[in-house]
Amino acid sequence: MTNNYNDSTSSLAELVREYVRLIDRINHEHAADVLRDLDSGELMIALGTGIFYAREVALMCRPICSLRPVENLIQKTAMRLRHTAIS
Numbered sequence: 001m002t003n004n005y006n007d008s009t010s011s012l013a014e015l016v017r018e019y020v021r022l023i024d025r026i027n028h029e030h031a032a033d034v035l036r037d038l039d040s041g042e043l044m045i046a047l048g049t050g051i052f053y054a055r056e057v058a059l060m061c062r063p064i065c066s067l068r069p070v071e072n073l074i075q076k077t078a079m080r081l082r083h084t085a086i087s
Helices: 002-024 028-039 045-060 068-086
Strands: none
Touching: 002 028, 002 045, 002 068, 028 045, 045 068
């Protein structure tokens, strides 16, 4: 049980870092906010903030940026969260 929890937690933390990399391309301050949440142990807050900022950043820089990478990452997040809930 503990291993499943730790695996799920590290998997979600890696997703948060993917959001940070996406966000950091456009807005370093937002990326730093998400990392602060993650570093303080607030994984789910960091994940939610990361999703919010990633969509915001992608919408702000359209048409230069595509929403596709953000949408793909959100789908990946949903699948991981479903897997975490089942485990």
